[in-house]
Amino acid sequence: MFFELNEQQKAFQKRVREIYEREVSPFVEENERKETFPVQLFRILGAEHLLCLRCPKEYGGPGLDKISECISTEELNRICAGIGSGVMVQSGLATDPILHYGSEELKQKYLPSAARGEKIGAFALTEPDAGSDASGIRTTATRQENGYRLNGSKTFITNGTICDFVTVAAYTDPAKRGTGINLFVVEREDLGFSVIKKLKKLGNHSADTAELAFDDCDVPKERMLGEQEGGGLRQLEGTLKSGRLTYGARSTGVGQAAFDALRSYIKSTSRDGQSLARSQAIRFTMAEMATSLEAMRYMTYRGAWLFDQGLASMKDASIVKLFCTESLQKIVQKAMAIQKNIGLMMENPIQRFLRDARLFKIPEGTSEIQHLVIARELGL
Ligand SMILES: Cc1cc2nc3c(=O)[nH]c(=O)nc-3n(C[C@H](O)[C@H](O)[C@H](O)COP(=O)(O)OP(=O)(O)OC[C@H]3O[C@@H](n4cnc5c(N)ncnc54)[C@H](O)[C@@H]3O)c2cc1C
Structure with missing residues (x-):
């Protein structure tokens, strides 16, 4: 090893x-x-x-x-x-x-x-009434002579207002719940595609998030991924596995930023005539944060290594996402608690890290969904 x-x-x-x-x-x-x-x-x-x-x-x-x-x-x-x-x-x-x-x-x-960054991509699965349970989507792709006609709406779509193309999940056969879904590439210029509105969020403010609509949006059959109808959710499994590992790296990055900002703060701040860096309570908290970061990093890179070897299971990926995103919540909460009122000020980066971290618990499967996946793969 x-x-x-x-x-x-x-x-x-x-x-x-x-x-x-x-x-x-x-x-x-x-x-x-x-x-x-x-x-x-x-x-x-x-x-x-x-x-x-x-x-x-x-x-x-x-x-x-x-x-x-x-x-x-x-x-x-x-x-x-x-x-x-x-x-x-x-x-x-x-x-x-x-x-x-x-x-x-x-x-x-x-x-x-x-x-090359010349075209911007988005991915649209989530709908107003379907998120964790992807089989509940209502967007349809109805077979036409030379392609498919998409109808439906999508929400919380990252890069939604700025994208040039979007990979969209839609039912080619709504009777086959879950298995009758396909992925299609829709282009911004396609008639029937529109951005309904840009969404404002608690965190990740510089990320673009939008609600999209597909109204009789015709796409040529060549823009369906795969040669057969159905199986679109299965096609997403590898992407989801990879994405959950990526959230381990994202969480480690934000956690490290919070740790670094806090470290500078305590080294340059005194309370009651004593440097915060000399306070045992604060030193212990910093030691705990450093320990969490170490564990998050090892877990993420082990998951990435398994992925590269073709050995990572969905359980491995879900464990990384669950552990790292939840550990991050504790890191940013502790950083905020130590900084007290100063941490709440908008010019202080800790408030941004706290808001950004909260969002990490949701995409690519919420923490509850990661628990379900892990328990299922444990044979429970
Ligand atoms: C910042 C951000 C960016 C996003 N980007 C994209 C994107 O680019 N493309 C895209 O398609 N989607 C995107 N999403 C959507 C995201 O994937 C969904 O929000 C997520 O899958 C949860 O779905 P939902 O919001 O419909 O919640 P729901 O599925 O309605 O869940 C609501 C609550 O119930 C819990 N829950 C649901 N089912 C169960 C269960 N069986 N057991 C226990 N608890 C359960 C959930 O954990 C959650 O707490 C994004 C979301 C956010 C916040």
């Missing part, structure tokens, strides 16, 4: 840390305040080969592994979780199903431009 990043991975970590500090940090304050995603960043990160990291070179990506993706994700989310959301969807949910189930033509059409 070997628990350290190798020299190549350490060099990659150093490189991405420098790039994110230089290229992403300048966008954070303004875009968090305006609640907008800095779309120009997609091209900047594309030029640095930091989008769609696991996409093979023949489709325009750098062809890296899951460990590298987690390294990059941790560093990006240390700078900004909102921006991290948009990048994660571009590199995972929107493009992964195309890579694994799209025809050669679809791969060539969407993946290189997504990897």
Whole structure:
């Protein structure tokens, strides 16, 4: 067993840390305040080969592994979780199903431009009445002479107002509950596709989130992923597994940012004439936070390693998401408690970390759903 990043991975970590500090940090304050995603960043990160990291070179990506993706994700989310959301969807949910189930033509059409940041992708599964139970979606894709006609609405869609294309889940056969679903690529220009509204959120302010509508939206049959009708939810399993591991890296990044901010604060602050860094209660809290971060990081990178070997089960991925997102809640709550009123001030980053962390418990399966998955795979 070997628990350290190798020299190549350490060099990659150093490189991405420098790039994110230089290229992403300048966008954070303004875009968090305006609640907008800095779309120009997609091209900047594309030029640095930091989008769609696991996409093979023949489709325009750098062809890296899951460990590298987690390294990059941790560093990006240390700078900004909102921006991290948009990048994660571009590199995972929107493009992964195309890579694994799209025809050669679809791969060539969407993946290189997504990897270069020229086209922005979104992924639309959740609906106003269906989230955790994906089989409850109502969007339909009705067979036409040369394609499918989509009708329905989707909500909480990351990159929703800024996307050029969206990978959409819809029923081709509503009678086959759960199994009669397919994934389709819809383009922004397709007639019948519209953005209903942009959504305002508690956290991840610089992530773009929207409600979308498909009203008699016709797509050619070539834009269905896979050759047969049905099985769309099954196609999402690998993407979900990968996404849950990514949340381990996102949580570690935000947790590390909170820890670093708190460390600077206690080293530079005194109460009643004594440095906070000399308070035993605070030293113990910092030690606990550091311990949690260590465990989150090991668990995430072990999960990523298993994924790269083709050995990660959904239980492995769910354990990573559950443990890391829940541990993060405790870290940010403790950081807020130590800073007291100062932590609540909007110029203080701790309030942003606390708001961002709360959202992490929901996408790619809520904490309750992770419990269900783990218990099921334990044979219970
Ligand atoms: C910031 C953010 C970004 C998102 N981005 C996207 C995106 O890009 N694309 C997309 O398609 N979706 C996206 N989502 C939606 C997200 O995937 C769903 O919100 C999530 O799956 C939960 O669905 P829901 O909100 O409908 O809650 P529900 O499924 O209605 O659940 C409500 C509550 O009940 C609990 N619950 C549900 N079922 C059970 C059960 N069987 N046992 C015990 N408890 C249960 C849940 O844990 C939750 O607490 C995003 C959400 C957020 C917050």
